[in-house]
Amino acid sequence: MPPTSPTPVNRDEAPLRAAVRPEPRAAVRESPRAAVRSEPRAAVRESPRVPLRERGDACPGALRLHAADDGRLARLRLPAGLLTLRQAEAPADAAERLGDGHLDLTSRGNVQLRGLDESCGAELAGLLHDAGLLPSETHERVRNIVASPLAGLDERPSADVQSWAAELDGLLCASARAAALSGRFLFALDDGRGDVAALGADVTLLARRDGSVVVRTGANRSGPRVAPEDAPRAALLAAETFLTLAEASGSGAWRVRELPAEDGRGLDAAVRAGLADAGIATEYVTEAPAQDIGPEREGEPPIPGPVRSPDGTVALSVHARLGRLSVAQWRLLAATANGPLRVTPWRGVIVPGVAPAAAGGVLDRLRTAGLITDPGSPWYGVGACTGRPGCAKALADVRSDATAAVSHAVAHAVSHGSGGLPVHWSGCARRCGHPRGRWVDVVATGEGRYDISVQGQGDLPSTTTTGPELADAVAAARMTPMTR
Numbered sequence: 001m002p003p004t005s006p007t008p009v010n011r012d013e014a015p016l017r018a019a020v021r022p023e024p025r026a027a028v029r030e031s032p033r034a035a036v037r038s039e040p041r042a043a044v045r046e047s048p049r050v051p052l053r054e055r056g057d058a059c060p061g062a063l064r065l066h067a068a069d070d071g072r073l074a075r076l077r078l079p080a081g082l083l084t085l086r087q088a089e090a091p092a093d094a095a096e097r098l099g100d101g102h103l104d105l106t107s108r109g110n111v112q113l114r115g116l117d118e119s120c121g122a123e124l125a126g127l128l129h130d131a132g133l134l135p136s137e138t139h140e141r142v143r144n145i146v147a148s149p150l151a152g153l154d155e156r157p158s159a160d161v162q163s164w165a166a167e168l169d170g171l172l173c174a175s176a177r178a179a180a181l182s183g184r185f186l187f188a189l190d191d192g193r194g195d196v197a198a199l200g201a202d203v204t205l206l207a208r209r210d211g212s213v214v215v216r217t218g219a220n221r222s223g224p225r226v227a228p229e230d231a232p233r234a235a236l237l238a239a240e241t242f243l244t245l246a247e248a249s250g251s252g253a254w255r256v257r258e259l260p261a262e263d264g265r266g267l268d269a270a271v272r273a274g275l276a277d278a279g280i281a282t283e284y285v286t287e288a289p290a291q292d293i294g295p296e297r298e299g300e301p302p303i304p305g306p307v308r309s310p311d312g313t314v315a316l317s318v319h320a321r322l323g324r325l326s327v328a329q330w331r332l333l334a335a336t337a338n339g340p341l342r343v344t345p346w347r348g349v350i351v352p353g354v355a356p357a358a359a360g361g362v363l364d365r366l367r368t369a370g371l372i373t374d375p376g377s378p379w380y381g382v383g384a385c386t387g388r389p390g391c392a393k394a395l396a397d398v399r400s401d402a403t404a405a406v407s408h409a410v411a412h413a414v415s416h417g418s419g420g421l422p423v424h425w426s427g428c429a430r431r432c433g434h435p436r437g438r439w440v441d442v443v444a445t446g447e448g449r450y451d452i453s454v455q456g457q458g459d460l461p462s463t464t465t466t467g468p469e470l471a472d473a474v475a476a477a478r479m480t481p482m483t484r
C-alpha cells in the first residue's frame with residue numbers, strides 16, 4: 001500500500017464548543033433526554049435472560065499470568081501504546097531476566113511476555129510498578145486503550161488523542177465500577193484519520209474537523225458528539241452504561257456486540273441520557289465516518305518508513321516481523337528515540353524525534369537488525385499467532401511455516417505478495433490476533449496442512465500442504481484484487 005497524503009483539515013471551521021452547533025445534514029439536534037423518552041427504559045431490561053456467558057473473561061494481565069505450553073504469559077496494558085524511554089526498559093528487563101528474551105506486540109498495542117517462570121509474579125509486578133506501568137492492581141486488565149499512533153507526529157492536523165488516553169486511563173482506574181469491565185473491552189481514540197476507529201472497539205472517540213468528538217458505541221456509525229475536553233469522561237460514561245445494560249440483561253456480555261440486539265440498540269440512547277445527566281452537552285450525529293479519508297482507507301496502519309514531524313524531526317515507523325521483537329531490537333528502538341515510544345495496534349513501534357539528517361542511517365541500522373522499515377519488505381503485512389510450541393491448541397508451528405514461506409519467496413526472487421492483502425497464519429480456527437477488513441486467512445487444519453481463503457471473499461478455502469506450493473498459494477491469494 002503506498003503512503004498517501006492526508007486530506008488537509010479546514011482550519012477555519014469553528015473550534016471546540018462548536019460541537020453543539022447544528023450541522024446541516026449529518027446532525028440532528030435533539031434533547032438527549034427527549035431521545036431517551038422516545039427510546040424508553042427498554043434500554044435497561046429488568047428480566048434476566050439466558051446468559052451468553054457464565055463467567056468472567058480469562059484474559060491474561062500483568063498480575064494474572066496465563067499458563068501456556070511455553071511457560072507463563074503476561075500481558076502489559078499500555079494505554080495509547082505509550083512508553084517513556086525509562087518505562088521501556090522495564091518490559092525488556094522482565095523479558096530478559098524472567099522470560100524468553102522476546103516481547104510480543106499485540107493487536108491492541110500492548111506488549112506480551114512469554115516463557116515466564118511460574119514463581120516470577122511478584123518480581124514482575126515490582127518491576128512494572130517501579131516503572132509506573134502498573135497504576136492500579138484492580139484495573140490493570142481493563143486499560144485497553146488504542147489511539148492513532150501518528151497523532152501529532154505527522155503533518156496532519158490532529159486531535160491530542162494521547163492526552164485523552166492519559167485522562168481516560170486515570171478516570172478508568174479511579175472508577176470502582178469500571179473494574180468490572182472485561183479484559184477484552186476496548187476503547188479507540190481516533191484523531192480523525194480513521195485508523196483505530198476501524199478496529200472494532202466497544203467505545204470509539206472520533207475527532208471531527210470542527211474540533212468536536214463523536215462518541216460511538218460498538219458498530220454504530222452514529223453517536224452523540226461532545227466537546228474534546230469532555231471526551232474522556234464521555235468514553236468512561238459509555239463504558240459504565242454498557243456495564244449497566246449487560247448486567248440488567250443478564251447476558252454476561254463482555255463486549256458491546258455481545259449485548260442482546262435490543263439492548264445494543266438502547267445503549268446509544270442510554271449513553272445520551274447519561275451524558276445529559278452528567279452535564280455534558282451533546283448533539284446527535286446520525287452518520288459519523290472518519291471525515292478525511294474514504295472508507296477504503298479506514299484502518300490503514302502507519303506505513304513503515306520515515307514521517308516528517310511538525311517540530312522538524314522525523315518519526316520512524318517500524319514493524320516487527322510476525323509481531324515479535326528480541327530484547328536487543330526493543331532496546332535499539334529505545335536508544336534511537338528522542339521521546340516516548342508508541343506501540344501500534346499493527347504490531348509496530350513509532351520512534352519519535354530523530355534528526356532528519358540521521359534518519360536514513362538509522363533506518364538502515366534498524367533494517368539490518370531485522371526490523372521492517374519499508375513497505376517493500378517481504379515481511380510487511382505478514383502476521384501469525386503463537387502456534388506450536390507455545391499454544392496447546394495449535395495444530396502446526398505456524399511461525400516456522402510462515403517464515404519458510406517468506407524465505408522461499410525471497411530465495412526464488414518471486415513475488416511474496418508484498419503490497420497486497422495482509423496475511424495471517426493461525427494454528428487453529430480461533431485465529432487469534434487476525435487483522436480486520438480484508439485479509440488472507442491461512443489456518444492450520446492438521447500437521448503441515450493449511451486452508452487458504454480471503455476473508456470477506458466468500459470463496460471456499462483451498463487446502464495446501466507445506467512447501468513451495470503453500471508459499472506460492474499464499475502469495476497469489478495476497479494479490480487478490482481489492483474489488484472483486
Ligand code: SF4
Binds near residue numbers: 386394432
Ligand atoms: S489461533 Fe489457535 S493456535 Fe493460534 S494462538 Fe490462538 S488458540 Fe493458539
